[in-house]
Amino acid sequence: MAPKVLISDKLSDAAVQIFRDRGIDVDFMPDLGKDKDRLAELIGQYDGLAIRSATKVTPTILDAATRLKVIGRAGIGVDNVDKEAASKKGVIVMNTPFGNMITTAEHAIAMMFAVARQIPEASASTHAGKWEKSKFMGVELTAKTLGVIGAGNIGGIVCDRARGLKMKVIAYDPFLSEEKAAKMGVEKVELDDLLKRADFITLHVPLTDTTRNILSRENLEKTKKGVRIINCARGGLVDEQALAEMLKSGHVAGAAFDVFAEEPATENPLFGLPNVVCTPHLGAATTEAQENVALQVAEQMSNYLLDGAVENALNMPSMTAEEAKVMGPWVALAGHLGSFVGQMTDEPIKAINILYDGVVADMNLDALNCAVIAGIMKKVNPDVNMVSAPVIAKERGIKISTTNQDKSGAFEGYIKVTVVTDKRERSIAGTCFSDGKPRFIQIKGINIDAEVGAHMLYTTNEDIPGIIGTLGGTMGRHGVNIANFTLGRAAAGGEAIALLYLDAEPAEDVLEELEKTGMFQQIKPLEFEVA
Numbered sequence: 001m002a003p004k005v006l007i008s009d010k011l012s013d014a015a016v017q018i019f020r021d022r023g024i025d026v027d028f029m030p031d032l033g034k035d036k037d038r039l040a041e042l043i044g045q046y047d048g049l050a051i052r053s054a055t056k057v058t059p060t061i062l063d064a065a066t067r068l069k070v071i072g073r074a075g076i077g078v079d080n081v082d083k084e085a086a087s088k089k090g091v092i093v094m095n096t097p098f099g100n101m102i103t104t105a106e107h108a109i110a111m112m113f114a115v116a117r118q119i120p121e122a123s124a125s126t127h128a129g130k131w132e133k134s135k136f137m138g139v140e141l142t143a144k145t146l147g148v149i150g151a152g153n154i155g156g157i158v159c160d161r162a163r164g165l166k167m168k169v170i171a172y173d174p175f176l177s178e179e180k181a182a183k184m185g186v187e188k189v190e191l192d193d194l195l196k197r198a199d200f201i202t203l204h205v206p207l208t209d210t211t212r213n214i215l216s217r218e219n220l221e222k223t224k225k226g227v228r229i230i231n232c233a234r235g236g237l238v239d240e241q242a243l244a245e246m247l248k249s250g251h252v253a254g255a256a257f258d259v260f261a262e263e264p265a266t267e268n269p270l271f272g273l274p275n276v277v278c279t280p281h282l283g284a285a286t287t288e289a290q291e292n293v294a295l296q297v298a299e300q301m302s303n304y305l306l307d308g309a310v311e312n313a314l315n316m317p318s319m320t321a322e323e324a325k326v327m328g329p330w331v332a333l334a335g336h337l338g339s340f341v342g343q344m345t346d347e348p349i350k351a352i353n354i355l356y357d358g359v360v361a362d363m364n365l366d367a368l369n370c371a372v373i374a375g376i377m378k379k380v381n382p383d384v385n386m387v388s389a390p391v392i393a394k395e396r397g398i399k400i401s402t403t404n405q406d407k408s409g410a411f412e413g414y415i416k417v418t419v420v421t422d423k424r425e426r427s428i429a430g431t432c433f434s435d436g437k438p439r440f441i442q443i444k445g446i447n448i449d450a451e452v453g454a455h456m457l458y459t460t461n462e463d464i465p466g467i468i469g470t471l472g473g474t475m476g477r478h479g480v481n482i483a484n485f486t487l488g489r490a491a492a493g494g495e496a497i498a499l500l501y502l503d504a505e506p507a508e509d510v511l512e513e514l515e516k517t518g519m520f521q522q523i524k525p526l527e528f529e530v531a
Contacts, residue, residue, distance in 0.1 A: 004045060004067075008033035009052035011074060015294035022302040024048075030032035040064045048072065048301050051080070059085040059530050070094060070304050072297040075284055076104075077234065078314060079207075087315045090388035094300050095314050097153065099293035100284035105157035105285045108202050108232040109165075111256035114198075114277045116141055118254075122276065129482040136359065139199075142166045147198025149214065150233070151186065152174045155204030159186050170194055173205075195222040200230065207234035217242035225251055232258040232283045235265075244269035247276060258283050310367070316387045317366030327363055333430045333438035334368045336452050336528055337417040338375020338429050340440070343526050344458070345379075351420040355429075358413030367461070369402060372417055391416055414441060440486075448488040453501035454490040454530050460516070460522040463489045463496040468518055471498060480509045 003027040003470055007016060011030070019026040027046075032039055033055030043049065050072045051057070051512045057071055062085050071081055073095045086093050114120060119140035125132050146162045148155050151171040169186040172194045181188035191214075194201070201223070205211045215229065215238040223229075229252060231238055240261055246252040247270070254275040260268055262274035263281060270276050284290070303309040308328065309321035320326065327490050356365060367386070374389035384392060392402065407413070416429035429442040430452075439452040443458075461467055468487070475482055506525055514523050 003047040003069075005050060005301060006032070006043065006046040008039060008055045008415040009048040009050075009074075011050060011052070011294040011298070012056075012291055014291065015050075015074075015298040018295060018298035019302060020308060024169065024302055024305060036061065048305055050074065050297055050322070053077070053080055055080060057081040057086065062086055064358070065089070065091065070301055072096075072183050072301040074290075074297040075100065083315055084391075085313075086387075087391045088386040090383065092304065092313050092387050093308060093315050094297065094304075094311065095292040096296040096300070097312055099296045100286075100289035101153050101157055103286045103289035104232060104283040105154050105161065107258060107279075108154075108158050108204070108230055109161050110257065111230050111232060111277055111279070112141065112200055112202065112228070114232065115254040115256040115275060120232055120277050120426070139144060141200075143168070145170060145197055147172070147189075147201040148186070148192040149173075149191070149194065149201065149203045150205035150211075151181070151184065152204065155202075156183055156184060156234075158202060159184055160407070165400045167200075170197060188253045191219070192222060195219055196224060198224060198227060200228050202230040203237050205233060205237065207236050212236055215239065215243070220252070223252065224255045228252070228254040229234060230256045232256075234260040235261040235263060237422055238310050241269045244273060246330070281445045303387050306452040317364060317370060319364050319367045323364055323367075328369065329432040329436040329438060330360055330363060330368060330413075331371045331438055332531070333432055334371035334415055334417075334453075335375040337415055337428050337436050337438075338372040339378060339528055340375075340443075340526065341417055341419045341426050342376035342379040344426055344524060345376075345419055345421060346438065347421045347423055349376070349396075349398055349419050349421055351401065352393070353401050353418040353420065354403070355411065355416040355418075356402070356404040356413075357416070358407035358411065359502045360413035360415055361406070365402055365404065368415070369400060372415075373400065376417075376419065411441065416442070440499065443497055443499070444495075446488040446490050446495070448486050448497070448499060450486040450499045451484050451501055452530060453483060454528055455501040455502040455505045456505055456526040456528065457498075457502060458522070458524045458526055459500075459520045461496055461498070463491075463493050465500060467496070467519060468516070470519055471500065474510060474513050475502070475506070476508065478513075480504055480506055480510060482486035 002023055002025045004021055007028045016028050037447055040061050047067050048070045052074050059082055068091050070092045076095055076097050077529050078095050083093050118136045122136040144167050146167045146169050148159055148171040151173040163185050170189045171186045172189055172191045176188055178188055181337040217239050220242050256277040258279045259281055300311045303321050308324040309320050310316055310319045370386040373393050374384055374386045377384040377389045377392050411431045414429050418425055418427040428442045430438055432438055438452050469518035481503040482500055483503055486499045511523055
């Protein structure tokens with residue numbers, strides 16, 4: 001059955017057509033996002049939800065979204081999506097961070113010009129028939145110091161444009177290296193230094209616990225007298241009340257804001273103040289940007305629903321379509337390894353240690369980690385997936401560690417998973433052969449070669465004669481066909497294991513009969529999700 005996508009906000013016809021051209025069933029209801037009750041009523045029919053900012057994806061909506069796999073936001077901000085609730089539900093949340101970068105950066109530059117030359121007020125005055133030439137004395141941008149808070153994608157474009165305007169650019173960004181700053185032609189500084197030196201300050205960071213009120217009253221008081229402040233990033237980065245007071249006192253000469261702490265902003269401390277330019281969140285509002293993000297989100301959602309590619313996800317490691325094709329068998333293997341140790345472990349897990357060897361060590365390990373954790377967690381929550389599993393593991397206080405190493409054995413690559421509890425450690429390793437089929441190659445340090453099947457039986461015993469006959473005879477008497485039979489032992493006469501791939505799940509009376517023989521230390525039926 002083809003995946004089904006709901007578009008509940010206004011997207012371009014070209015974006016809708018992308019879904020259809022990819023063979024995805026799409027319902028385009030551009031006003032549905034405004035009706036939360038109707039959205040909750042319909043969302044259970046869909047595998048994907050494409051939105052802009054009007055649709056609010058709340059826990060209530062997610063509870064009703066029984067089929068939902070992915071939410072795609074055409075734009076950068078996802079404040080209208082409860083990402084934590086989506087992650088717990090196992091729903092990927094994607095955005096389109098690159099479709100409107102230039103548009104937003106250009107708006108910041110335009111706002112800087114506007115506040116430097118008091119263009120909106122001068123325009124209103126002239127429209128009113130006044131000719132107040134001497135009233136609107138501006139300042140040049142040339143040779144002024146621009147302080148950029150956040151030199152990422154959009155901030156980097158602003159830096160480039162500002163240098164073209166012959167401004168001196170200084171940047172505060174904890175993730176900006178000295179080498180990158182030099183390449184960009186900007187000076188990397190600490191925040192206090194930026195506040196003290198900048199003639200203009202522009203913000204280009206997301207709203208997080210770290211950046212909230214980054215321009216607090218305290219920090220605003222550190223700024224250079226006559227500074228002008230531009231915010232086209234996110235509301236909540238600046239203490240608006242404190243800024244309003246400093247504008248009135250003259251310490252801050254001007255401000256230009258496209259975003260506000262409360263939106264839609266019908267009231268705000270900045271409104272009505274002289275030399276304050278305000279626009280209604282227009283940073284991404286160009287024809288080109290709106291089209292770009294719509295097309296991008298349609299492609300990303302289609303790639304995920306059809307090929308498993310994860311691009312620009314906020315709650316799961318990204319994996320390109322090319323990576324998905326190469327890594328598909330390894331992702332499946334990672335899930336099987338996790339599932340094995342998860343089904344075998346009854347006591348609480350304290351830690352999960354994952355070793356990647358050889359070719360797999362150069363792959364997208366974050367995605368593989370998610371697959372391992374999901375496999376382990378399925379025992380406690382059958383609905384868990386690669387998105388929700390790390391959330392559940394974190395809530396349970398499970399420590400995850402990863403090691404990668406060069407090829408060290410007979411296989412081109414392998415994955416080894418070890419879970420640690422208060423009582424024991426349990427490990428299993430596996431590889432993928434050239435046919436793409438996952439194989440278990442080691443359990444408890446004992447080498448084996450076992451194909452993975454939907455129904456399997458794992459036993460441990462002493463290495464004594466009769467084990468094969470007992471297992472085969474018991475299955476035969478109960479009509480359970482054995483598709484594959486794998487044995488392994490630590491040493492002659494020592495600990496041994498058997499792993500049977502069965503055509504059907506063994507009934508309880510089969511397990512009871514094996515138990516009564518007294519030949520087995522452990523008898524464990526296992527189930528795996530195989531394609």
